[in-house]
Every structure is written in structure tokens, then in C-alpha cells.
Amino acid sequence: MEPITKRINSVDILRGAVMIIMALDHVREFFHVTAMTQDPLNLQTSTPLLFFTRWITHFCAPIFVFLSGLSAGLVSKKKTRQDTARFLVKRGLWLIAVELVVITFGLTFNPLYNILIFQVIWAIGLSMIILSLLLRISTKLILPFGLLLIFGHDLLNFLTTPSEGIGDALLKIFFTAKGYFVPLTATRGLLFLYAVLPWTGIMLVGFSLSDWYSTLDFEKRRRYLLYTGSAVLLLFIIIRGINQYGDPSPWSIQKDSLRTVLSFVNVSKYPPSLDYTTLTIGTALIILSLTEGVKSRFGNFLSVYGKVPFFYYVPHFFIIHGLVVIFFFLNGYAAKDIVPKNNPFLFRPDEFGFNIWIVYLIWMGVVLILYKPCVWFAGYKQKNSEKWWIRYL
Incomplete structure (x- = not known):
């Protein structure tokens, strides 16, 4: 098997697209006037444009996680299984630390860290650690375990599960969390927005798909991606x-x-429900096929x-929240x-915020602000790829 030494352009294109769209949702959450008071996906109160603005960003997290698994699989082609497992553990722990220390602060601007927020980077980090364990046991388990998590976790919607205690907490953290708050003291707590294992399933499937990029020629891979998607x-x-x-929320006329x-x-x-995952990952596979070459x-x-998703992802929170601070004072708010x-x-x-068109303008500004820094870091990363720390950024 030939090692993969070049970047895969279709993967970079798709990942770049989801990173840009991801910023739209974060700008909306901070700047849209009803972001804190109205569900944009509520068909009884939302407008088609507001619905679309939130809905299109549904594709970001699963594709981001899927491509993280694919990237881990590509890395594994250059290393031994044990070296890959060790790297994934260190990478996973690093991501969790960044989530809790850096990204939580970027989201809250609270130097006291009264709330620690566990979202997509936490899910990716812990999923990498789980992936490393499977690598040590048997690579043959990775795809079946991933598919089992994706297709089977919705069974919990039909089962009687613990409603309190440690069993309830673990179930929510690993399977069902959608805003699970764990109070630690009267003023401190943990907020779990992403239940880990359904996302782990998506990462494991992405890891398994990396074989297509090392064993299939261009045309066959393109067809496989298109047909599978x-x-x-x-x-x-x-x-x-x-x-x-x-899906726990059935559709209706x-x-x-x-x-x-x-x-x-x-x-x-x-x-992420089975419906959600098949919709988003199916679309991702088709886009990967269409952007081949x-x-x-x-x-x-x-x-x-x-090419530099992590370098883009972390600062964009600080830019968005920094702009919020500026508009906060410009709009007459006080200490x-x-x-x-x-x-x-x-x-x-x-009650802070603006209409949806202002949100789109701010979003485009945030994306463009980060363009030149990303160009610079992509070049720097390529020139310094031998440095061990560069793999963690």
C-alpha cells in the first residue's frame, strides 16, 4: 500500500465549505435578535430564510466529525497501528483541553469559567480516544461498531432508561445530551451539548472510508462515493x-x-439521529465525488x-464575540x-441583536477577516510539517 503524501483537494474543499457555513450559525447565535428567545427551526414562528440559515448549518458538525475520522484514517496509513493509537490519544486529550479552556472562554468571555461547555471538539477528542482503543483491539471492529452506533442509538427513544443518578448522567453524556447541565456548585457547572457516542459512530465510519483513498484509483473511488452517497x-x-x-421528531403535513x-x-x-446522519453524510459523500479532481x-x-480547520475554528469564536462587545457598547448597553x-x-x-441580513453581512466579514491568516498558516504548516507540534493545530 502506497503512503498518502499529498493533500486530497476534494476533502479540503468540503471541509472548507463546512467551516465557512459553521461560522454562519455562530454569528446568528450571537447577533440575531431572536437567537436567545426563539427556535429558528420552529415552523410555527420561523421564516423560511431563518429556518434555512439554521438548517444548512446542520451539515457542518457531522461532516466535520466524519472528515476528522477520514483524516485520522489517512494518518494511520503513514504510521504503525500502535503509533496511530498513541497519536490519537494525545490528539484527543489536547482537543478536550482546548475545548474546555480556550473555546469555552471564546464563547462566554467569562474569565471565572462558571460554566464549562462540552460541544463538538469535545466529542471529536473523546471519539479519537475511543478510536485508539479499537485500533489496539482490532481494526475489523471499527466499521461495524460505527454503524451499530449510527443505526442503533435511536432505539433508546423506545426504551425505559434511568431518570436520575449516575446511570441517567452517563446516558445523557454519552447518548442523549441536548443541553444537559450538571451543577457543581451554586455558581458553577458543566454544560454538555454533544452526546459523544453517536458522533463517535460518524467518526469511525469516516476512518474506515480512508481505505478508499489508499486502495482505489480516481475513477473507481469517485463512483463508489457517488453510488454510496x-x-x-x-x-x-x-x-x-x-x-x-x-428521529425523535416525526415530520407532519x-x-x-x-x-x-x-x-x-x-x-x-x-x-444526531439516524435521519440526521444519513441526510448529512449522504450529501457529504456525493460532494466528495463531485469535487474529485x-x-x-x-x-x-x-x-x-x-487546510487549516482548527486554526480557523478557534479564533473565529473570539472574533465573533469581540465584535459582539463592540456592538454591545455601540448600542448603548452599560457595564x-x-x-x-x-x-x-x-x-x-x-434582547440584543439585528435582523437576518445584518447577520449575513457580519458572517461574511468574519470569514474574510480570517482568509489571509489561513493562507499564511497553511503555507507555514506545509513548510514546517516535520515539527511535532504542528500536527496538533
Whole structure:
């Protein structure tokens, strides 16, 4: 098997696209006037544009996790199994530390860390540690275990599970969390937004798919990606159409055709349901197929962010929240308003914000601000790839 020595452009393009779209949701959460008071996916109160703004970002986290698994698989082609396992443990622990120390501060701007927030980077980090354990046991377990987690975890919606105690806490942290708060003291706590194991399943499938990039030629891989992605999307349509298993929120006929379609695709992210995963990963596989060998200015633009996703991801929170602070004072808020009543994000009062078009303008500004730094770091990373620490950024 030949080692993979070059970056895969289609992967960088797709990852760059989801990184850019991901920023839209974070800008919306901080800047849209109803972000703290209204569910943008509630078809009874939302507008089609607001719904789409939130819904399109559903593709970001699963594709990000999937490509993290794919990247780990590509790394494993250059190392022994034991070396890969050790690297994944260290990488996973590093990601969890960054999530709790750096990203939590970027989100909250709270130097006292009254709330530690566990979201997608935490899920990726712990999933890497789980992946390392499977590598030590048997690589043959990785794909079946991943598929079992994806297809089976929705069974918990039909089972009687613990409602209190350590069993309830572990179940929520690993399987069902969608905003699970664990109070530690009267003023401190842990907020789990991402239940780990459903995301682990997505990473394991991504890891397994890396074999296609080391054993298949260009045309065969492109066909496999296209056919598999199409089959996964067809599976989504069938399961969602049956409306009995695969998502805790069934779709329903709405007052018009557009809202009925929106109800059909309004799948559950927390935790990622089977419907959610098949919709997003099926789409990802098709995009990977269509972008195989593509060379264009827009593709090059997207790949800039895709080559350095972690370098882009961490600072973008600080830029967004820093802009919030500026607009906070420009809008006449004072020091007494810094700590909001109903959310953990300092300088973000519940009633603060702007209309959706301002949100889009700020989003484009944030993305463009990071373009030149990402270009620089991509070049720096390529020139200094032999340095051990560069693999952690």
C-alpha cells in the first residue's frame, strides 16, 4: 500500500465549505435578535430564510466529525497501528483541553469559567480516544461498531432508561445530551451539548472510508462515493418517509407545501439521529465525488479554510464575540448589562441583536477577516510539517 503524501483537494474543499457555513450559525447565535428567545427551526414562528440559515448549518458538525475520522484514517496509513493509537490519544486529550479552556472562554468571555461547555471538539477528542482503543483491539471492529452506533442509538427513544443518578448522567453524556447541565456548585457547572457516542459512530465510519483513498484509483473511488452517497440519501428518504424510526421528531403535513418539505428535512441534531446522519453524510459523500479532481478559483478559496480547520475554528469564536462587545457598547448597553439573565455569554443580552441580513453581512466579514491568516498558516504548516507540534493545530 502506497503512503498518502499529498493533500486530497476534494476533502479540503468540503471541509472548507463546512467551516465557512459553521461560522454562519455562530454569528446568528450571537447577533440575531431572536437567537436567545426563539427556535429558528420552529415552523410555527420561523421564516423560511431563518429556518434555512439554521438548517444548512446542520451539515457542518457531522461532516466535520466524519472528515476528522477520514483524516485520522489517512494518518494511520503513514504510521504503525500502535503509533496511530498513541497519536490519537494525545490528539484527543489536547482537543478536550482546548475545548474546555480556550473555546469555552471564546464563547462566554467569562474569565471565572462558571460554566464549562462540552460541544463538538469535545466529542471529536473523546471519539479519537475511543478510536485508539479499537485500533489496539482490532481494526475489523471499527466499521461495524460505527454503524451499530449510527443505526442503533435511536432505539433508546423506545426504551425505559434511568431518570436520575449516575446511570441517567452517563446516558445523557454519552447518548442523549441536548443541553444537559450538571451543577457543581451554586455558581458553577458543566454544560454538555454533544452526546459523544453517536458522533463517535460518524467518526469511525469516516476512518474506515480512508481505505478508499489508499486502495482505489480516481475513477473507481469517485463512483463508489457517488453510488454510496446516493444510496445513503435514498435510505434517508425511505426511513424518514416511514416516520416510525430514526428521529425523535416525526415530520407532519403543514399548512403549505414548502413548510411540509421543511418539516420533512427538519431532523434532530442533539443527539444526531439516524435521519440526521444519513441526510448529512449522504450529501457529504456525493460532494466528495463531485469535487474529485475539481480545480477552480472558488474551490481554491474554500480549500484555504479546509487546510487549516482548527486554526480557523478557534479564533473565529473570539472574533465573533469581540465584535459582539463592540456592538454591545455601540448600542448603548452599560457595564450592568454585561452579565445576561438567561444565557452564559457575557455581553450578549437576550434582547440584543439585528435582523437576518445584518447577520449575513457580519458572517461574511468574519470569514474574510480570517482568509489571509489561513493562507499564511497553511503555507507555514506545509513548510514546517516535520515539527511535532504542528500536527496538533
